[in-house]
Amino acid sequence: MIRRAAVAASVVAVIACQVAASRTPQALTQPPPVAREFRGVWVTPLEDAGMRDWPSAPGLSPDSQRAELRALLDRAQAIGLNAILLHVRIAGDAMYPTRFAPWSAYLTGKSGQAPKPAYDPLAYAVAEAHARGMQLHAWFNPFRAVYPGGTHGAVAASHVTRKHPSWIRHYGRQSWIDPGIPEARAMVLATIMDVVRRYDIDGVHLDDYFYPYQETHIVTERLHGRRVHVRRVIEFPDDASWKRYGKRRGFTSRSDWRRANIDDFVHALYDSVKHAKPAVAVGISPFGIWRPGSPPGVSGLDAYAELFADSRTWLAHGWVDYLAPQLYWPIDGAEHRFTALDAWWHAQNPLGRHVWPGLYTSLAVNGSDGWDAQEIPAQIESLRAASREANDAPGHVHFRMAALMQRNGAEGSLLADGVYAEPAIPPAYPWLGATPPATPTFRRLTAGDLDVALAPGGAASVRFWLIQARDGSGRWVSWVRGRADNTLSASEMPSGWEHPSEVAVTAIGATGMASAPLLFAP
Secondary structure, three states, rough: OOHHHHHHHHHHHHHHHHHHOOHHHHHHOOOOOEEEOEEEEEEOOOOOOOOOOOOOOOOHHHHHHHHHHHHHHHHHHHHHHEEEEEEEOOOOOOOOOEEEEEEEHHHOOOOOOOOOOOHHHHHHHHHHHHHHEEEEEEEEOEEEEOOOOOOOOOOOOOHHHHHOOOHHEEEEEEEEEEOOOOHHHHHHHHHHHHHHOOOOOOEEEEEOOOOOOOOOOEEEEOOEEEEEEEEEEOOOHHHHHHHHHOOOOOOHHHHHHHHHHHHHHHHHHHHHHHHHHOOEEEOOOOOOOOOOOOOOOOOOOOHHHHHHEEEEEEEEHHOOOOOOOEEOOOOOHHHHHHHHOOOOOOHHOOOEEEEEOOOOOOHHHOOHHHHHEEEEEEEEHHHHEEEHHOOOOEEEOOHHHHHHHHHHHHHHHOOOOOOEEOEOOOOOOHHHHOOOOOOOOEOOOOOOEEEEEEEEEOOOOEEEEEEEEEEOOEEEEEEEEEOOEEEEEEEHOOOOOOOOEEEEEEEEEEOEEEEOEEOOOO
């Protein structure tokens, strides 16, 4: 009897092993790879060509603001975008609660006035973007103090122009925090680091405003005995800081000193972010031309000499994780700037950081300057080809989200049905951490059904789940969701995929590295 029972038990064990083997990952189908491409979009309350992104107007109720943001994110997800670059500091203000700056008038209608009832717009935006499988990068204008013509009344007592008036330089129509004052740079850096430490953002983003774009005025001069009106550049009024800090540091050129101020700030920002949260990306979107003549044949504004932004140095030294030069010209435009500059920027990248150009999508939507709706898809295809040639991860950023929602969303639909027909997840930053997460695990909540709970397979942090499902005919569908959404059931599947034959779940880590997939059959 004992031997017979042992034999029976061994037979059961063999059958059990065979059944288990039929359901092990080795017996299931490996899912197809999902493309890696950064598909970002700038989101700002500032108006441009009649467009606003979010909020659509100052002073909306918090419920209206949240509803608008959800609709915007839903549309971005439907188009195929995977990163939101949200404007959180426009001009010495904040779209979130902080002791470093007053509430933005672009949010509440009055500088320093908090939303009522209270809520945290940035925390809400981060959570909602992540739930949809999209990154959220916090976008800052570091040194602009007041946006020309857009203050919505007097600024609050806590605004930098009132707390530190000695730091402020009035320049034409603009008010600027002087980057030449070390204490001012330190305050701006502390403002950004406050967000890095308190919020679960994926990136810190700066645009092209460091020193201001030059302004001019008309002066009357005598020429050959006659009075003539001449347009002259207004000099940025930083004499006091130049004498106190520039000359004392041994600089003989004010231009070199100004560039050094911005270099110091960018370098300090990068080091500070990496010390606090190494996986948070640092990105900057400079003017597309570093210097006229680079590359040969390209002319235009000299950002190196006018904005004192030596963006080539930042890229070469690895003080950014991605650079998004604003290539705001059509492919077939003058001097072929779009393709020439894209190739040039890729060639200035010895450390292999990401180069993801900015696209002027709103011009294509408005039909301005001869642009048409097909220009942006053509630019994206051009960037992809150049990235393949340079062996770089592709990517781009649209200016702006409203452009993809205007005219019944025609431009967004054109992208969704064309160049974004296949999903993509943002490229990884292996220099920020190359160890991928472990293969995730799962626990069945209901026997014999697609009703499971997901969990990380190890200690490495997980940012997103990449979920892929296969039907009986062999077709796959892929989508991304946030780490917090850790259950998977038939009711959550895309329409027509409620009963997949196989499922694959890949963990995407904080630096974008991917685990081996978990494979199972429902």
